[in-house]
Amino acid sequence: MMLMISSIDSYIQAVTNVPAVLQNKDFLENLHPRYTEVLSRCNSVAGGASPSPNTPIDVAINTLLETGVNNETGVNKHTIGVVGLLCAKTKTNEFNTNFESFLVQFSGFMETCDWAHMRVVANVVSEIAAAITDQMIRRNQPILGINLLGNLATRLQAHEKMLTCVHSCVLQLCCASYNFKAALRFIIDDFEEFTPDVKGSDNSQSLLCYLYYSGMIYTALKRYDRAIYFFEACTRVPAITLSHIMLECYKKHILVCLIEHGEVATPHKSASQVVNRLLKPNALAYTELATAFNVSSDSLSNCIAKHVDTYRRDQTYGLVKQVRIAHMRVLIRKLTRTFLTLSLEDVGRRAVGGEADNPERIVLSMIQENMIYAKINQRDGMVRFLDSIVDLNTNHRVMELLEAKINSCVELNKRVGIMNDRISTNPEFISKVVLDSATGVQDGEQAGGSGGSGGGNQQISSSAKFQTRGSTSSNSNVAGAFNL
Secondary structure, rough: OOOOOOOOHHHHHHHOOOOHHHHHHHHHHHHHHHHHHHHHHHHHEEEEOOOOOOOHHHHHHHHHHHEOOOOOOOOOOOOOHHHHHHHHHHOOOHHHHHHHHHHHHHHHHHHOOOOHHHHHHHHHHHHHHHHHHHHHHHOOOHHHHHHHHHHHHHHHHOOEEEEEEEHHHHHHHHHOOHHHHHHHHOOOOOEEOHHHHEEEEEEOOOHHHHHHHHHHHHOOOOOOHHHHHHHHHHOOOOOOOOOOOHHHHHHHHHHHHHHHOOOOOOOOOHHHHHHHHHHHHHHHHHHHHHHHHHOOOOHHHHHHHOOOOHHHHHHOOOHHHHHHHHHHHHHHHOOOOOEEEEHHHHHHHHOOOOOOOOOOHHHHHHHHOOOOOOOEEEOOEEEEEEHHHHOOOOOHHHHHHHHHHHHHHHHHHHHHHHHHHHHHHHHHHHHHHHHHHHHHHHHHHHHHHHHHHHHHHHHHHHHHHHHHHHHHHHHHHHHHOOOO
């Protein structure tokens, strides 16, 4: 029977009268957005035009907080009901005017809530987090929300490899406050599971935002290898149409690849073909930059001058200037394959092309970053290029790096095995496999009985085509969940 929520009093009655709200399907299905909209409207009517600390929603929240806490465990059994009221409160004018009191109220609720119930209504919790994030940024106080939402994201996780919608909110606050190092502990490089709010089509934007913000944070910290990983992952998200977030990731992926590797890798075969066809025509200024990068310094300079307005409008001109420096480094690296000794003046003329005032500074930075192996003799202004890293006595660093890579591969192999076992024993997966096998056998028997061996082969072929179309449609439905 559908729960009738027409007022805040009826909402409280529904919450307190249901022994286990978590098991009430009608309540959970209608908690968002139907109940929250009704509650916010009831609060506006009952509370009047001027908000006060004793609005109906506040009274209801205090009632559920006082009556729902178990004295032995300290956990509130009305967690889901309070979440619905808090979400409704974010839709009222009181949320804007008494935002500080809401933060205190929400922070206190987090101390007694049941986190298992919070994960069930993660979509409602993520909407509260998004409202808090929006208010923090509007008030130019994003740094104040990092600890609160960071704690929320961490406690929502069932394990450390689970991604929630709140993670993207935390990273957004870190980017807005330029507090990049604080964001590193909230970035999950290889998450294995989503909360239900991330899987839904309504909140799929949070996944793209999470990947985009992660890439931007690593770019700001000049950890370009990790930034490339997240930018590329964003463009690989299944989709049937192009998202602006994907387009921004693609643009920055090109720039960061040129800075880090001096080239842009070909798109991975797992990327959506539809997205790949739409990305390049919408990012011509960046694809032309990548082409000019491999031609000459003059071509690169002309391309930058041609599209400088586009780069400034996209706020990527800073990265473009770093691309110019990266091009100089690529040319210097090429000189190491030709010369053993070269003067700094020749380096500046052949590679830098007179665009930098101090070629020695560029060469020295490349040596410090292990991009080239050389020694500078400042007495006569000569650079001696070394053949291998043995000359720099860095064998121990190579062994440490190799050992770290091996350990990473072993750990990844273990995790893949655990995930494979988990999927193989999943009842939903087993029932789907059994159903598909039974359907295939039934189609084959019908085809064999209707038209002999030849007709049966044709019918099986037709059935296989039909199943392929069905699976494609299923994939399209899944891809549609990531369509912004």
